[in-house]
């Protein structure tokens with residue numbers, strides 16, 4: 001009983017997942033990033049816990065790679081990246097764009113995700129951003145962007161409502177502002 005939704009560029013939606021369900025996120029044309037957030041997501045702890053698992057000592061990761069998880073503040077894995085069909089990396093550093101970046105002319109991912117998840121903007125966690133490359137100077141670049149039909153699959157490790165935003169940016173993040181397909185799939 002899947003759900004299949006096209007998330008138009010600049011729009012956001014929440015998806016309810018039960019434990020074991022999977023979420024496939026596809027960039028239909030490439031060159032478009034997707035921000036993800038859920039209540040209690042802890043971006044910092046996700047950098048730390050994935051780093052410890054990868055390197056066996058305290059070293060932070062800056063991207064979400066295959067088999068890594070997104071954690072809540074108690075250190076519980078909530079979503080795991082189980083398929084990664086793209087050369088583009090997935091950023092675990094930036095918090096998501098905001099309306100002030102657009103001088104109030106557009107809502108940013110954070111504004112839209114707060115609304116979709118019914119969390120106050122002040123309490124919204126930072127996001128993780130699929131298909132977005134941040135270089136070693138921690139600058140956002142569009143050099144390693146996603147290709148048409150690139151996709152990722154995440155598995156829910158517990159029941160969770162996930163907010164996804166097809167980022168509205170037309171300058172920094174998205175060299176080809178375009179739509180995203182989101183499918184909620186059953187367990188494997």
Ligand SMILES: [Zn+2]
Nearest residue numbers: 097109167168
């Ligand atoms: Zn954004």
